[in-house]
Amino acid sequence: MGAVKNKRMPRAVREQQMLDAAVRTFGQRGYRAASMDEIAELAGVSKPLVYLYLNSKEDLFTACIRREAQALTAAVRAGVRPELPADRQLWEGLRAFFTHTAGHPDGWSVLHLQARTHGEPFAAEVFAMREELVRFVTQLIVVAAREAHRDPSLPAREVAGLAEALVGAAESMAAWANATPGVSARQAAATLMNFAWAGLGTLMQGRPWTPPRAAAEV
Amino acid sequence: MGAVKNKRMPRAVREQQMLDAAVRTFGQRGYRAASMDEIAELAGVSKPLVYLYLNSKEDLFTACIRREAQALTAAVRAGVRPELPADRQLWEGLRAFFTHTAGHPDGWSVLHLQARTHGEPFAAEVFAMREELVRFVTQLIVVAAREAHRDPSLPAREVAGLAEALVGAAESMAAWANATPGVSARQAAATLMNFAWAGLGTLMQGRPWTPPRAAAEV
Amino acid sequence: MGAVKNKRMPRAVREQQMLDAAVRTFGQRGYRAASMDEIAELAGVSKPLVYLYLNSKEDLFTACIRREAQALTAAVRAGVRPELPADRQLWEGLRAFFTHTAGHPDGWSVLHLQARTHGEPFAAEVFAMREELVRFVTQLIVVAAREAHRDPSLPAREVAGLAEALVGAAESMAAWANATPGVSARQAAATLMNFAWAGLGTLMQGRPWTPPRAAAEV
Amino acid sequence: MGAVKNKRMPRAVREQQMLDAAVRTFGQRGYRAASMDEIAELAGVSKPLVYLYLNSKEDLFTACIRREAQALTAAVRAGVRPELPADRQLWEGLRAFFTHTAGHPDGWSVLHLQARTHGEPFAAEVFAMREELVRFVTQLIVVAAREAHRDPSLPAREVAGLAEALVGAAESMAAWANATPGVSARQAAATLMNFAWAGLGTLMQGRPWTPPRAAAEV
DNA sequence: AATGAATGAGCTTTCATTCAT
DNA sequence: CATGAATGAAAGCTCATTCAT
Numbered sequence: 001m002g003a004v005k006n007k008r009m010p011r012a013v014r015e016q017q018m019l020d021a022a023v024r025t026f027g028q029r030g031y032r033a034a035s036m037d038e039i040a041e042l043a044g045v046s047k048p049l050v051y052l053y054l055n056s057k058e059d060l061f062t063a064c065i066r067r068e069a070q071a072l073t074a075a076v077r078a079g080v081r082p083e084l085p086a087d088r089q090l091w092e093g094l095r096a097f098f099t100h101t102a103g104h105p106d107g108w109s110v111l112h113l114q115a116r117t118h119g120e121p122f123a124a125e126v127f128a129m130r131e132e133l134v135r136f137v138t139q140l141i142v143v144a145a146r147e148a149h150r151d152p153s154l155p156a157r158e159v160a161g162l163a164e165a166l167v168g169a170a171e172s173m174a175a176w177a178n179a180t181p182g183v184s185a186r187q188a189a190a191t192l193m194n195f196a197w198a199g200l201g202t203l204m205q206g207r208p209w210t211p212p213r214a215a216a217e218v
Numbered sequence: 219m220g221a222v223k224n225k226r227m228p229r230a231v232r233e234q235q236m237l238d239a240a241v242r243t244f245g246q247r248g249y250r251a252a253s254m255d256e257i258a259e260l261a262g263v264s265k266p267l268v269y270l271y272l273n274s275k276e277d278l279f280t281a282c283i284r285r286e287a288q289a290l291t292a293a294v295r296a297g298v299r300p301e302l303p304a305d306r307q308l309w310e311g312l313r314a315f316f317t318h319t320a321g322h323p324d325g326w327s328v329l330h331l332q333a334r335t336h337g338e339p340f341a342a343e344v345f346a347m348r349e350e351l352v353r354f355v356t357q358l359i360v361v362a363a364r365e366a367h368r369d370p371s372l373p374a375r376e377v378a379g380l381a382e383a384l385v386g387a388a389e390s391m392a393a394w395a396n397a398t399p400g401v402s403a404r405q406a407a408a409t410l411m412n413f414a415w416a417g418l419g420t421l422m423q424g425r426p427w428t429p430p431r432a433a434a435e436v
Numbered sequence: 437m438g439a440v441k442n443k444r445m446p447r448a449v450r451e452q453q454m455l456d457a458a459v460r461t462f463g464q465r466g467y468r469a470a471s472m473d474e475i476a477e478l479a480g481v482s483k484p485l486v487y488l489y490l491n492s493k494e495d496l497f498t499a500c501i502r503r504e505a506q507a508l509t510a511a512v513r514a515g516v517r518p519e520l521p522a523d524r525q526l527w528e529g530l531r532a533f534f535t536h537t538a539g540h541p542d543g544w545s546v547l548h549l550q551a552r553t554h555g556e557p558f559a560a561e562v563f564a565m566r567e568e569l570v571r572f573v574t575q576l577i578v579v580a581a582r583e584a585h586r587d588p589s590l591p592a593r594e595v596a597g598l599a600e601a602l603v604g605a606a607e608s609m610a611a612w613a614n615a616t617p618g619v620s621a622r623q624a625a626a627t628l629m630n631f632a633w634a635g636l637g638t639l640m641q642g643r644p645w646t647p648p649r650a651a652a653e654v
Numbered sequence: 655m656g657a658v659k660n661k662r663m664p665r666a667v668r669e670q671q672m673l674d675a676a677v678r679t680f681g682q683r684g685y686r687a688a689s690m691d692e693i694a695e696l697a698g699v700s701k702p703l704v705y706l707y708l709n710s711k712e713d714l715f716t717a718c719i720r721r722e723a724q725a726l727t728a729a730v731r732a733g734v735r736p737e738l739p740a741d742r743q744l745w746e747g748l749r750a751f752f753t754h755t756a757g758h759p760d761g762w763s764v765l766h767l768q769a770r771t772h773g774e775p776f777a778a779e780v781f782a783m784r785e786e787l788v789r790f791v792t793q794l795i796v797v798a799a800r801e802a803h804r805d806p807s808l809p810a811r812e813v814a815g816l817a818e819a820l821v822g823a824a825e826s827m828a829a830w831a832n833a834t835p836g837v838s839a840r841q842a843a844a845t846l847m848n849f850a851w852a853g854l855g856t857l858m859q860g861r862p863w864t865p866p867r868a869a870a871e872v
Numbered sequence: 873a874a875t876g877a878a879t880g881a882g883c884t885t886t887c888a889t890t891c892a893t
Numbered sequence: 894c895a896t897g898a899a900t901g902a903a904a905g906c907t908c909a910t911t912c913a914t
Contacts, residue, residue, distance in 0.1 A: 008892070008898060030335055032250030036884065046900045051885065091429060117248055117335045161401075161409035164394050165387040172386020173379070183379075190429050191379035197427040199417025209415040211309060211408050226873060254909060264875045266911080275909065444877060444913070466771055468686030472905065482879045487906065527865060553684055553771040597837075597845035600830050601823040608822020609815070619815075626865050627815035633863040635853025645851040647745060647844050662894060690888060700896045702890075711888065 015053050018043045022054075023064045027106030031061055031118045058121070065115045065122060068107035069129035075100040076133065086144040091193050093136065094170060098185035101174040108178070112171055130167065137163040145204050162203075166196050233271050236261045240272075241282045245324030249279055249336045276339070283333045283340060286325035287347035293318040294351065304362040309411050311354065312388060316403035319392040326396070330389055348385065355381040363422050380421075384414050451489050454479045458490075459500045463542030467497055467554045494557070501551045501558060504543035505565035511536040512569065522580035527629050529572065530606060534621035537610040544614070548607055566603065573599040577636060584637075602632050669707050672697045676708075677718045681760030685715055685772045712775070719769045719776060722761035723783035729754040730787065740798040745847050747790065748824060752839035755828040762832070766825055784821065791817040799858050816857075820850050 009017075021043035025034040036057055040047040054060040079096025080089050101108040111129070115122045141159055170192055177188040239261035243252040254275055258265040272278040297314025298307050319326040329347070333340040359377055388410055395406040445453075457479035461470040472493055476483040490496040515532025516525050537544040547565070551558040577595055606628055613624040675697035679688040690711060694701040708714040733750025734743050755762040765783070769776040795813055824846060831842040 011898080014898085030250070030337075032248070033336070035882085037882095047884090048886080048901090049899060052899085057884065087427065088430070113331075113335045117331045118251075119248075158409065161391075161406070162413055165391055165410055165413050168390020168394065169383040169387035172390060173383055176382050176386065186429075188379070191376060192383055193429065194421060194427050195380055195383050195414075195417045197417075198420035199413045199415075202416035202420050203412060209305065209412050211404075211411065212306070229873085232873090253907080255907095265909090266876090267874060269910070270874085447877080450877085466686070466773075468684070469772070471903085473903095483905090484880090484907075485878060488878085493905065523863065524866070549767075549771045553767045554687075555684075594845065597827075597842070598849055601827055601846055601849050604826020604830065605819040605823035608826060609819055612818050612822070622865075624815070627812060628819055629865065630812075630857060630863050631816055631819050631850075631853045633853075634856035635849045635851075638852035638856050645741065645848050647840075647847065665894090668894095689886085701888090702897090703895060705889070706895085 011053065014043075014045065014049070018045065018050055018054060018060070019064055019067055022060050023068060023110055024106045026061060026064055026114055027109035031114050031122075036060075061115075061118075061122060062125060064110055065125045068104070068111050069126065071104070071107065072097075072100055072111065073129055073132055076136070086140045086147055087197055090137070090140050090144075090197070091189065093140075094189040094193055095186065097133075097170060098174060098177060098188045102178060102185045105178050108174060112175060134160075134163045134167050137166055141200060144200060148201075148204050162200070166192075169196070229271065232261075232263065232267070236263065236268055236272060236278070237282055237285055240278050241286060241328055242324045244279060244282055244332055245327035249332050249340075254278075279333075279336075279340060280343060282328055283343045286322070286329050287344065289322070289325065290315075290318055290329065291347055291350055294354070304358045304365055305415055308355070308358050308415070309407065311358075312407040312411055313404065315351075315388060316392060316395060316406045320396060320403045323396055326392060330393065352378075352381045352385050355384055359418060362418065366419075366422050380418070384410075387414070447489065450479075450481065450485070454481065454486055454490060454496070455500055455503055458496050459504060459546055460542045462497060462500055462550055463545035467550050467558075472496075497551075497554075497558060498561060500543075500546055501561045504540070504547050505562065507540070507543065508533075508536055508547065509565055509568055512572070522576045522583055523633055526573070526576050526580075526633070527625065529576075530625040530629055531622065533569075533606060534610060534613060534624045538614060538621045541614050544610060548611065570596075570599045570603050573602050580636060584641075598636070602628075605632070665707065668697075668699065668703070672699065672704055672708060672714070673718055673721055676714050677722060677764055678760045680715060680718055680768055681763035685768050685776075690714075715769075715772075715776060716779060718764055719779045722758070722765050723780065725758070725761065726751070726754055726765065727783055727786055730790070740794045740801055741851055744791070744794050744851070745843065747794075748843040748847055749840065751787075751824060752828060752831060752842045756832060756839045759832055762828060766829060788814075788817045788821050791820050795854060798854060802855075802858050816854070820846075823850070 018039070022034075022039050025039045025042060028034075029038070036047055036050060039060070040050050043050070050060065054063060076093050076096045079099075080092045082089065084092070111126055115126045138159055141162060173188050173192055177183045177185065236257070240252075240257050243257045243260060246252075247256070254265055254268060257278070258268050261268070268278070272281060294311050294314045297317075298310045300307065302310070329344055333344045356377055359380060391406050391410055395401045395403065454475070458470075458475050461475045461478060464470075465474075472483055472486060475496070476486045479486070486496065490499060512529050512532045515535075516528045518525065520528070547562055551562045574595055577598060609624050609628055613619045613621065672693070676688075676693050679693045679696060682688075683692075690701055690704060693714070694704050697704070704714070708717060730747050730750045733753075734746045736743065738746070765780055769780040792813055795816060827842050827846055831837045831839065
């Protein structure tokens with residue numbers, strides 16, 4: 001396969017190879033269906049070495065989640081220039097997000113699907129990363145309100161809900177964009193940006209959609 | 219023992235008991251971690267009977283997905299009165315959606331998490347249901363544009379993306395609302411509705427957010 | 437090997453077969469060296485069935501210890517007629533003990549060697565049985581002293597030590613008799629009885645051996 | 655770090671460190687449960703060095719047994735002054751025995767428990783040592799009979815059995831004394847000496863306990 | 873309609889042992 | 894003299910699945 005059967009490599013390098021193989025296997029097969037045998041073989045090493053370096057299947061999975069989560073948040077951070085106005089920051093953040101998830105589909109599968117599906121310890125790991133993204137978006141909404149010379153009349157919970165919705169929509173679209181041929185990261189970002197920014201703008205101008213009286217319903 | 223050891227029940231009833239047990243087990247443990255032993259015990263029958271009626275673990279899981287998917291779409295359909303204007307229909311649909319997912323957390327876990335995480339055959343099953351929801355939302359957007367006396371100048375793909383984003387946001391918020399104490403189905407629906415409708419309105423008035431020239435970026 | 441490949445047997449019977457095989461394997465190979473595969477094969481069943489009935493290797497080993505311990509104490513109890521004088525009781529107890537250990541060498545190996553060598557939980561199980569034997573002997577010593585019209589001037593700890601020494605000698609001789617061809621259970625019992633009873637008699641006549649002054653030594 | 659990382663030490667010293675570590679590990683964990691990894695780490699060297707010096711796990715275990723066996727017999731020999739009368743010699747031997755086993759519990763565990771439990775090759779090693787002790791005791795009995803101006807009317811096999819019983823009792827009491835707080839080596843020796851010497855004396859005066867006729871029994 | 877008895881196949885994990893330096 | 898890197902082989906355990914009744 002191109003790579004010659006490498007022997008005797010320093011530990012740090014081998015570990016990365018193992019994580020690469022593990023992310024790919026976990027991402028495609030799922031946590032339980034992925035076997036340590038398959039991961040070891042894909043990494044080009046024997047199983048005992050995987051255990052020697054990464055300890056257990058759980059630890060290996062956790063290491064994958066951490067590495068991919070950091071890679072993703074780092075990519076988003078690196079893509080945003082904080083001196084720009086809020087809308088540009090959001091735009092750049094979305095672009096970086098969709099670009100990264102498109103470029104690392106297995107990593108994204110690990111974070112978005114596998115980690116959330118196999119127990120608290122793993123889900124918590126992803127939750128921490130997600131929180132960081134939600135915080136970033138929340139802050140942008142607040143800044144945007146200020147820039148629009150509006151006092152932040154939106155209540156905190158409302159803002160939290162919006163940020164949650166936006167991040168959720170982004171996550172969902174990442175999977176959609178990955179699965180739909182012909183949808184580029186840029187297009188996905190544009191669609192979502194459009195949707196989100198317009199909605200936020202309208203909200204901040206104080207013209208929200210009002211739900212009908214509860215009494216009118218069951 | 220409370221429940222008398224039920225013997226000799228008609229097949230249809232037994233099957234539902236098994237599906238109940240399976241949805242609960244799959245939803246909480248995950249597809250792979252759930253064992254047929256546990257499901258059979260929870261259903262109060264012997265394992266061979268589960269195989270006699272449901273054939274295999276895969277078939278059982280598929281049956282769960284189908285039942286829960288139909289229950290969800292039926293709930294949404296039932297919650298919407300098609301004679302109302304588009305915004306009211308969307309509102310009611312969201313309410314029904316969040317109400318149902320809140321009331322059936324294990325079923326929602328099966329659909330949203332487990333089914334997507336364990337291979338194509340299952341994911342496809344959910345995909346079909348999701349398509350129905352996306353179609354419903356897409357149609358509402360088109361109707362709304364018409365009601366606003368606007369020709370549907372939005373290109374089809376754009377509309378598809380918006381619907382996708384909206385459904386994705388809803389799915390994501392369902393999980394969030396389930397996990398966040400104090401967030402009712404109604405509140406979740408209101409937050410998302412607000413967000414979405416405002417954005418759509420602005421878009422349809424022809425004032426979209428414009429991404430900066432690509433040249434300005436890396 | 438004589439026994440036809442038995443199929444479909446009631447659980448209780450199968451469990452005894454498994455315990456038979458386990459005692460033999462543990463007794464000959466040792467706890468760690470004995471593999472569940474080997475035990476299952478010797479029992480004529482598949483490994484999963486062993487786990488289904490006996491739970492784990494630890495539990496299986498514990499079950500072996502318990503069964504063999506009870507068999508041994510039961511044999512000793514059954515061999516002793518409590519209406520006889522103390523010396524006759526001791527004699528019969530020893531005879532029963534050596535006869536049983538000679539007839540169940542693997543069980544004796546499990547109790548005497550394996551169980552004590554592989555961790556507290558197992559050792560404790562044997563300790564309980566041993567305590568029963570020590571109590572039996574202790575009581576005989578006391579009764580013997582009374583029968584000899586001697587007040588039990590022997591201090592309690594001293595008696596405990598003697599009983600301990602006697603039981604220890606018996607245990608040790610059981611292994612020796614098993615390993616030395618030509619030494620019957622009867623002979624082993626006679627040798628030990630001779631040794632023990634004479635010593636006890638002398639002691640109870642108040643003529644113990646007196647250790648030299650500590651000062652005379654290092 | 656306290657102990658400086660020792661580098662470049664003469665082979666003999668390193669070997670002793672390894673044996674120390676091995677005896678401790680084997681004694682506490684058991685032969686099979688002790689891992690070469692743990693031993694190497696406890697010895698402060700790398701695993702390959704252990705193999706370079708001691709060859710294999712089996713060889714290492716054998717080396718442990720030999721060293722501890724010699725240490726024990728040497729201690730007993732050193733504790734006995736052969737110019738004294740037989741009873742004093744026995745007393746001193748027992749004292750030395752109990753003192754040594756109390757001072758080297760891991761070594762004693764290796765000899766008394768582990769070595770006998772893990773296959774012939776190891777058991778044979780211990781058997782040799784035991785033989786030496788039995789010979790020593792046998793000889794003392796003979797000498798004692800002569801000192802008592804008695805011809806050794808005891809048949810050889812009877813004497814062998816007695817020696818066996820005495821050594822067995824001693825071994826058993828060593829474990830008991832180690833495990834029972836408050837029982838000193840001296841006390842253990844006194845108890846056993848008392849028991850043994852009295853019994854031997856009575857026997858040699860030709861007043862043995864006589865088993866009932868076999869006919870009276872089953 | 874229903875079940876107690878049974879298993880083939882696979883998984884994670886560990887360990888004694890050896891190269892190459 | 895000494896070790897970091899690496900593995901073949903096996904062990905304990907679980908699970909989906911079936912047979913005989």
